[in-house]
Amino acid sequence: MQTAERNSPETTAETADVPLQLSNIKALVEKINVEGLGRTKDDLVIKTIKELFEAKDFQQVVLKSQEVRTKLEKLGCFKNVGVFIDTSKGQDATSSGLEITFTVKELKRVLGGINTLVGNNEGSLVIGSNLPNTFGRGEKLQVEYTYGTKQSKGFNGMFVKPLHNKANSILTSSFYQQNSEWPSSGYHLCEQGISLDASFDSVPLLRHSVQWEGVWRELSCQSRTTTFPVREQAGHSLKSALRHVIHYDNRDSAVFSNRGTLFRMVQELAGLGGDVGFVKHELTYQLNVPITNDVVLQGSFQGGFMKRLNDEKMIYICDRFFLGGPHTVRGFEQRGIGPQSDNQALGAQTYWAAGLHLFTPLPFKPGHGGLGDILRTHFFVNAGNIDNFNFGDNIKESARILTDRYRLSYGMGLMLRLGTVARIELNYCVPLKCQRGDRTHHGVQVAVGVQFL
Amino acid sequence: MRYGAVAVPTSDLHPISSSRVNRPAPKKAFGAESGCHENLSTSSSEMRTQIGKKAHRLPRGHPALEPWPSDVKLYQPYEVEQILLQDQANSLAVQVFLRMCGLEFQVEMRSNAEHMSPSGKLPFIKCGAFVVADLDPIVSFIANKGINLTDHLDAAQKADMRAYMSLANNILGNAELYISWCDENVLNEVTCPRYGSVYSWPLNTLLTWRKQKQVTKKLTALGWITKTLDEVYEDVDHCCNALSERLGNHLYFFNDRCTELDAVVFGHVFTLLTTPLPDNRLASIVRSYPNLVEACQFLEKAFFQKPTANTTDGDSDNFN
Numbered sequence: 001m002q003t004a005e006r007n008s009p010e011t012t013a014e015t016a017d018v019p020l021q022l023s024n025i026k027a028l029v030e031k032i033n034v035e036g037l038g039r040t041k042d043d044l045v046i047k048t049i050k051e052l053f054e055a056k057d058f059q060q061v062v063l064k065s066q067e068v069r070t071k072l073e074k075l076g077c078f079k080n081v082g083v084f085i086d087t088s089k090g091q092d093a094t095s096s097g098l099e100i101t102f103t104v105k106e107l108k109r110v111l112g113g114i115n116t117l118v119g120n121n122e123g124s125l126v127i128g129s130n131l132p133n134t135f136g137r138g139e140k141l142q143v144e145y146t147y148g149t150k151q152s153k154g155f156n157g158m159f160v161k162p163l164h165n166k167a168n169s170i171l172t173s174s175f176y177q178q179n180s181e182w183p184s185s186g187y188h189l190c191e192q193g194i195s196l197d198a199s200f201d202s203v204p205l206l207r208h209s210v211q212w213e214g215v216w217r218e219l220s221c222q223s224r225t226t227t228f229p230v231r232e233q234a235g236h237s238l239k240s241a242l243r244h245v246i247h248y249d250n251r252d253s254a255v256f257s258n259r260g261t262l263f264r265m266v267q268e269l270a271g272l273g274g275d276v277g278f279v280k281h282e283l284t285y286q287l288n289v290p291i292t293n294d295v296v297l298q299g300s301f302q303g304g305f306m307k308r309l310n311d312e313k314m315i316y317i318c319d320r321f322f323l324g325g326p327h328t329v330r331g332f333e334q335r336g337i338g339p340q341s342d343n344q345a346l347g348a349q350t351y352w353a354a355g356l357h358l359f360t361p362l363p364f365k366p367g368h369g370g371l372g373d374i375l376r377t378h379f380f381v382n383a384g385n386i387d388n389f390n391f392g393d394n395i396k397e398s399a400r401i402l403t404d405r406y407r408l409s410y411g412m413g414l415m416l417r418l419g420t421v422a423r424i425e426l427n428y429c430v431p432l433k434c435q436r437g438d439r440t441h442h443g444v445q446v447a448v449g450v451q452f453l
Numbered sequence: 454m455r456y457g458a459v460a461v462p463t464s465d466l467h468p469i470s471s472s473r474v475n476r477p478a479p480k481k482a483f484g485a486e487s488g489c490h491e492n493l494s495t496s497s498s499e500m501r502t503q504i505g506k507k508a509h510r511l512p513r514g515h516p517a518l519e520p521w522p523s524d525v526k527l528y529q530p531y532e533v534e535q536i537l538l539q540d541q542a543n544s545l546a547v548q549v550f551l552r553m554c555g556l557e558f559q560v561e562m563r564s565n566a567e568h569m570s571p572s573g574k575l576p577f578i579k580c581g582a583f584v585v586a587d588l589d590p591i592v593s594f595i596a597n598k599g600i601n602l603t604d605h606l607d608a609a610q611k612a613d614m615r616a617y618m619s620l621a622n623n624i625l626g627n628a629e630l631y632i633s634w635c636d637e638n639v640l641n642e643v644t645c646p647r648y649g650s651v652y653s654w655p656l657n658t659l660l661t662w663r664k665q666k667q668v669t670k671k672l673t674a675l676g677w678i679t680k681t682l683d684e685v686y687e688d689v690d691h692c693c694n695a696l697s698e699r700l701g702n703h704l705y706f707f708n709d710r711c712t713e714l715d716a717v718v719f720g721h722v723f724t725l726l727t728t729p730l731p732d733n734r735l736a737s738i739v740r741s742y743p744n745l746v747e748a749c750q751f752l753e754k755a756f757f758q759k760p761t762a763n764t765t766d767g768d769s770d771n772f773n
Binding site (some may be wrong): 216218220224230231232233234235236238244273274275 | 563565567568569571579585621652653654655656659660
């Protein structure tokens with residue numbers, strides 16, 4: 001009789017239109033299974049999945065299990081994570097109980113690969129191998145050999161231990177050897193060193209890094225024509241430095257940003273041991289303001305200041321700041337602004353650089369999904385100054401010294417995005433203001449890189 | 454100086470110990486005693502015509518033909534704390550050669566002189582825009598400016614001189630390297646502390662170790678690594694014997710006029726006599742050839758001492 005009532009046409013017509021609310025369905029997670037664990041430690045997995053037990057209704061269960069799945073994938077232990085939600089069975093099961101099964105596939109013990117890397121005006125080939133999830137808690141041991149287009153070679157070995165806490169702390173220790181050529185200053189640098197790093201988020205999106213680095217540098221002249229002030233710095237030096245980095249980046253994209261700011265500050269104290277001693281501060285700031293849907297106005301600023309620590313320790317040319325080039329103040333040769341000797345840059349201890357950019361889509365607006373996504377035009381004005389200034393106590397006087405003989409350039413160009421990390425710029429630059437000795441570049445400049453002013 | 458404790462027998466020679474030597478060639482101070490300079494001053498007019506004659510080797514207006522600048526500097530490692538046997542000998546040879554030519558220069562001491570040098574050899578001079586290292590290239594560089602000391606030699610004598618210079622540099626130079634880097638005593642007591650004195654820890658140990666490997670490799674290639682210390686001393690003895698025989702009872706090797714060979718021999722002899730080592734056998738070997746010692750003393754008096762008329766105490770420290 002009950003069945004007959006349920007199927008009667010009048011009652012079905014009234015109840016057919018009520019939508020199902022997942023949040024109204026009471027649910028409780030009673031059991032969580034994780035299948036496929038091998039070397040990953042239990043306590044790490046338990047810590048990650050624990051929050052699932054707090055879900056009270058079905059909607060929460062579904063959302064939280066997705067979150068937990070993402071967290072498990074980010075641990076650095078697993079390749080794939082699958083989720084299966086089922087009603088709980090067995091003796092202790094209640095009517096609203098659920099049993100969730102995560103099927104994980106652990107990463108292999110040894111992974112290797114060949115990648116390409118894009119740096120500033122340089123591409124490199126990276127051959128590396130790593131041991132993911134080395135001890136079961138998401139650690140990684142990695143060894144890489146890099147070979148770059150500008151004959152820069154290097155290798156590094158790194159051990160990363162994430163702490164999996166709220167602050168997303170990661171401890172890294174690495175040793176590296178890096179050879180690099182600097183033809184704009186006439187020297188070749190070989191650096192071998194060890195670095196220890198502890199990074200954490202003090203508030204979300206604000207990342208701190210506290211680092212210690214010990215580097216043995218060997219500077220040698222590239223050719224017989226290297227200018228004498230650079231030749232005087234040839235030889236060996238040892239730098240032992242403490243560094244603190246603050247990094248805040250809420251831009252939507254690092255390459256073609258539409259909105260957001262980037263703030264980065266680096267403070268370095270060298271001189272605890274070794275023969276290199278200085279205090280260095282460096283600041284980078286970038287602000288993107290979308291004007292219309294496609295047009296973005298960007299203002300950026302970079303500045304740095306360094307001072308010798310005492311009379312016993314030195315500052316070498318490879319520690320100093322340099323300015324000029326397609327990645328900083330456009331319209332000048334690489335390292336073309338500032339103290340030079342025989343057309344080779346010597347660097348200086350204080351600098352600032354500022355840029356104002358207007359990014360617009362291509363003139364004929366190809367629209368989204370095609371060239372329009374990866375190509376942009378940009379108009380820019382860049383300014384900067386660099387020298388070994390002597391600052392007194394008077395702030396007004398110091399400000400005047402800094403801006404007294406600044407350089408200025410403007411121009412326009414095309415930008416092409418390479419993936420999500422780098423871009424190619426093709427610019428036509430006009431240097432407006434320069435000082436005697438600067439190496440200007442009036443005309444087309446091409447640059448590939450990750451960081452631009 | 455952190456050497457092993459061996460008393461240096463007193464002699465008229467003083468180790469060069471000043472940090473800066475600023476000594477313009479005192480042409481007018483040299484009188485008839487110094488045969489070399491008498492010849493230099495009287496033959497200066499000959500030299501001038503010779504500059505004209507030699508100039509056709511390089512095109513006109515070539516920067517190397519410019520007259521000797523007044524701010525030429527000679528770079529070497531620190532004399533008191535850092536420099537080692539072979540570099541000291543080479544540096545002295547170049548210094549005395551430049552003085553023999555009557556050319557002004559200043560000595561600059563740098564801890565990284567070895568790395569500043571374009572070829573890695575010491576010493577090197579900076580002359581205007583040119584940086585030239587090692588005695589032979591410096592001699593050629595100066596010859597291009599029309600100044601040389603071998604005009605009075607005929608072809609056979611020039612070949613002779615080259616042979617003896619090669620002998621001195623190969624035997625004495627390599628012996629200095631061997632004793633500095635391959636003899637345990639000297640290595641630990643003298644060489645390592647001196648070579649690493651300009652670097653902080655741990656670079657001092659690393660770099661000394663690296664340099665030792667380089668020197669050992671070079672000596673292996675030359676066949677010196679298999680020699681024992683006694684064999685090395687014997688070779689030094691034979692070399693000094695040959696040089697002593699050639700010198701005879703003159704003060705110079707050729708025609709009573711100074712040449713590069715005198716400079717090279719001076720450099721080695723002075724260094725070997727005045728550097729205290731844990732075992733002073735080298736000094737005694739050299740001292741057993743009195744004519745070499747006398748020639749060395751003569752050159753030292755002639756080129757490294759203040760003129761006696763202007764000093765109150767001629768025997769005291771030569772340099773300020």
